[in-house]
Amino acid sequence: MITFDNIRYRHLAIDTLAIAPGVTSVIGPNGSGKSTFLKLCAGIAEPDCGTVLVDGCAPRETEIGYVNEFPDRNILFSTVTDELASPLRFRHTPCRETDRSVRACMETMGITRLLDRNMQDLSGGEKILVALAAAFIGRPRVLILDECDSHLDADRCAWLNTALRASGAGYVIRCTQQMETAAEGDHLVYIEGGGVVHAGTPAAVFPLLADTPFYPFSWRWPV
Amino acid sequence: MRLVLDHLTMGHQLWSLTANGIFFPGVHLVSGDVGSGKSTLALMMAGLLAPESGTVIRDDIPQMMLSFQFPEYHVTGLSVAEECRSWDLDPDAVIRSAGIDVTGETAALSLSRGELKRLHLACVLARDYDLLLLDEPFSSLDCPGKEWVCGQLNKRAGGITVIFTHEQSIFPDIDHIWEIVGEELADCGDMPGAVVRWQHAPPLVKKLICTGRSPLALTPEGIREAACRTRG
Incomplete structure (x- = not known):
């Protein structure tokens, strides 16, 4: 489990929360604290008080793949190849194995055409696909994605939902503003005003949001 | 035009x-x-x-106005108030319109991306182009x-x-x-x-078309009308 206990950080306050393995969608209004929540899960931020644990370990002691909501803030290197190779190089993976993994990852992600491109020449969606690939390539235990789907077309979104399941990550935690996507997850966390207002399965949480714009269209008007 | x-x-x-x-x-x-x-x-x-x-x-x-995909590319002011004034707009009015819980002194690039997008769009939509x-x-x-x-x-x-x-x-x-x-x-x-010729139609719209209920509009009201329409 990923556990939050007595967390206080900036305007986020979470007394207790447990996230089970699987795909967890995090939804809520702009500025409610969703990205801050993800940064605490990833160990990018540390709480002023309280603890976040991933199966009993601190996030910084766990292999985590993270994609920032600002596509440009994911970029460390100038070329797609270097960007993708970087998580493996940081681990001192042998060069030949790194090259093999980069090529295999690009094929899996359907982005082999980007191989020789510069990061700054990519479209917004392509930058996100490369950032996703860099998050996937290290086969992390936890994948944390901050609104990646807002830059992807419908086919890529559908592909991503399948790829997340096949990634081997025990936990996938993703912010999304696509409620149809959130409805497909295993768990749903609704954050508002810096606190977790609802948490549970989509079937349990969405009915509590039935009178809000966060209720999925396909649930409101089944086709 | x-x-x-x-x-x-x-x-x-x-x-x-x-x-x-x-x-x-x-x-x-x-x-x-x-x-x-x-x-x-x-x-x-x-x-x-x-x-x-x-x-x-x-x-x-x-x-004419072009709003970039990345709102951060538009930011020229250090604070929210500076950013609004760079569009020659009253910061308080823009913050109210954007519906974000910030002050004029808040650093523009410290906003969440959603808040920044709201701020940027409130600036863009404050004028007619x-x-x-x-x-x-x-x-x-x-x-x-x-x-x-x-x-x-x-x-x-x-x-x-x-x-x-x-x-x-x-x-x-x-x-x-x-x-x-x-x-x-x-x-x-x-x-x-x-809509019936639109290959990139969203999955829900495609489902409606497949069930003979092509929406007359893409607004939420249009989707609701199509979804609730009695199949003939």
Whole structure:
């Protein structure tokens, strides 16, 4: 489990929360604290008080793949190849194995055409696909994605939902503003005003949001 | 008033785009796969990027605005108030319109991306432009934010609005649909007929079409009407 206990950080306050393995969608209004929540899960931020644990370990002691909501803030290197190779190089993976993994990852992600491109020449969606690939390539235990789907077309979104399941990550935690996507997850966390207002399965949480714009269209008007 | 794309071509060794068409006043939707050239097309429409061949004619369009996909690219002020003043707008009015819980002193780049997008769009939508080009206006916005943008666009008195987007659920009242397919801008036509020719239609719209309930509009009301329509 990923556990939050007595967390206080900036305007986020979470007394207790447990996230089970699987795909967890995090939804809520702009500025409610969703990205801050993800940064605490990833160990990018540390709480002023309280603890976040991933199966009993601190996030910084766990292999985590993270994609920032600002596509440009994911970029460390100038070329797609270097960007993708970087998580493996940081681990001192042998060069030949790194090259093999980069090529295999690009094929899996359907982005082999980007191989020789510069990061700054990519479209917004392509930058996100490369950032996703860099998050996937290290086969992390936890994948944390901050609104990646807002830059992807419908086919890529559908592909991503399948790829997340096949990634081997025990936990996938993703912010999304696509409620149809959130409805497909295993768990749903609704954050508002810096606190977790609802948490549970989509079937349990969405009915509590039935009178809000966060209720999925396909649930409101089944086709 | 019209925007003419006269046999535009653009590309490099791995990618190309051709575009031909006329955009009349109304709300136009342009969709396409990741990397298909939507942002490039927006830049060419705005005159910020020259096509390799062909011309863009902005006929009777004295005022134009392009909103970039990434709101952070627009930021020129250190604080929210400075950013609003750079648009010659009153910060308090913009903050109220954006519906964000910040002060004028808040650092602009400390906002969440959704808050920054709201702030940026509130600045853009505070004025009327003859040609309004919006590159991914819905990305990072929460559902109420998307509804707010749609409401603002539906209130626009005239002019040409072109929305480049991957949005799947919440749309304003769209008049005309275009999409990039096979490296070419395809004209799907006016609504409601356009929707059946629209290859990038959202899954819910495709389901409605498959069940013989093609929506007359892409607004939430249009989707609801189609979903609730008795199948004949």
